[in-house]
Amino acid sequence: MTRGVRLIVLALGGAGLAALLVAACLDLPGFGGTWHPYGDRAVEASLSRRTANAIASVNFDQRAFDTLGEMSILFASVVGTVVLLRQTRDEKRGKPEPEEVALPVRRYALIVLPVAVLSGLYVIAHGQLSPGGGFQGGVVAATALHLLYLGADYRALERVRPVGLFEVGDALAASAYVVTGLAAVLAGTAFLANTLLPYGTFNTLASGGTVPLLNAAIGMEVACAAVVLLARFLDQAVEIEKENGER
Amino acid sequence: MTVLPYLVAVWIFLIGCYGLATSRNLIHAVGCLAVCQSATYVLLLAVGYRDGGTAPVYSDIKPGSRPVVDPVVQALTLTDVVVGATVTALLLALVMQVSKRHGTVDPDELRELRG
Numbered sequence: 001m002t003r004g005v006r007l008i009v010l011a012l013g014g015a016g017l018a019a020l021l022v023a024a025c026l027d028l029p030g031f032g033g034t035w036h037p038y039g040d041r042a043v044e045a046s047l048s049r050r051t052a053n054a055i056a057s058v059n060f061d062q063r064a065f066d067t068l069g070e071m072s073i074l075f076a077s078v079v080g081t082v083v084l085l086r087q088t089r090d091e092k093r094g095k096p097e098p099e100e101v102a103l104p105v106r107r108y109a110l111i112v113l114p115v116a117v118l119s120g121l122y123v124i125a126h127g128q129l130s131p132g133g134g135f136q137g138g139v140v141a142a143t144a145l146h147l148l149y150l151g152a153d154y155r156a157l158e159r160v161r162p163v164g165l166f167e168v169g170d171a172l173a174a175s176a177y178v179v180t181g182l183a184a185v186l187a188g189t190a191f192l193a194n195t196l197l198p199y200g201t202f203n204t205l206a207s208g209g210t211v212p213l214l215n216a217a218i219g220m221e222v223a224c225a226a227v228v229l230l231a232r233f234l235d236q237a238v239e240i241e242k243e244n245g246e247r
Numbered sequence: 248m249t250v251l252p253y254l255v256a257v258w259i260f261l262i263g264c265y266g267l268a269t270s271r272n273l274i275h276a277v278g279c280l281a282v283c284q285s286a287t288y289v290l291l292l293a294v295g296y297r298d299g300g301t302a303p304v305y306s307d308i309k310p311g312s313r314p315v316v317d318p319v320v321q322a323l324t325l326t327d328v329v330v331g332a333t334v335t336a337l338l339l340a341l342v343m344q345v346s347k348r349h350g351t352v353d354p355d356e357l358r359e360l361r362g
Binding site for chain 2: 003006007010014017018021022025026028029030031032033034036038039042043046047052053054055057058059063066067070073074077078080081084085129130131135202203222229232233236
């Protein structure tokens with residue numbers, strides 16, 4: 001198919017799809033309306049289980065099983081990336097060279113690094129109370145570590161980031177989620193049902209039953225997954241080169 | 248205009264499709280796929296919006312004192328973002344392998360399959 005023909009086919013299909021989508025939009029309930037039956041019930045259920053963050057309650061209590069699926073997608077994609085970006089037979093691993101870093105960059109990266117890691121852990125720990133949670137905090141904590149790559153060099157990053165340990169952490173966190181779900185089964189209710197722990201006092205760290213536990217498991221899983229993913233891509237960019245020396 | 252946010256989502260989706268179909272670089276195509284996916288974030292959040300609503304988080308507002316937006320679609324958007332990020336990571340890994348094996352990232356030059 002030449003480019004011209006492809007553009008004509010695209011224009012026809014796009015116009016049809018646009019017409020259908022616009023027709024569908026005109027039939028949706030108006031933007032900003034007051035009719036949200038699922039939202040109202042989710043908020044009610046969240047408050048009855050003393051979880052201040054209704055979104056965390058939806059993710060880790062009402063739809064905890066879907067979050068298990070989501071976590072498996074993340075896990076599978078990490079495994080897939082590790083397999084795809086492995087070192088092949090015609091490649092060798094070069095030693096990363098020490099790099100010069102401008103002094104202000106080095107200074108600010110190293111000042112911000114501990115603050116950023118702490119913010120990530122804070123966001124994970126307060127997932128059931130304030131906006132954020134395991135997914136967001138995990139990404140913040142994992143990317144914060146990589147400030148070391150900006151502020152120092154790749155060898156410094158490799159020293160604080162043993163990839164093997166993070167791979168084990170990823171698998172452990174994923175199984176912790178499943179084990180928490182199975183504990184509910186052993187206690188005589190449904191898989192991942194939030195009946196195991198007392199709901200606690202509203203708006204305190206230990207509220208919401210199993211929500212903080214599942215949230216922490218997801219936080220660890222996401223942080224480890226992000227570190228492993230970034231490590232694979234950085235390895236390709238910095239370390240792995242062809243036999244003849246080119247990257 | 249109470250349908251404008253929905254139409255914005257439609258426009259983002261279609262512009263992403265246009266980019267995918269006319270792309271001459273696989274990394275650009277992965278970016279276009281991410282644009283398509285971000286249309287679903289806009290659509291989901293628009294569906295859940297309530298006039299004058301705030302975030303459905305009760306750590307600093309009293310329950311029942313203010314209208315809140317729909318937490319279900321917000322959780323769905325979070326799922327969407329996570330899945331989008333993993334798909335992007337996997338596709339970029341595939342692009343790296345394609346570039347190593349075939350020496351090009353132009354989809355038009357990748358006509359025949361090679362073992």
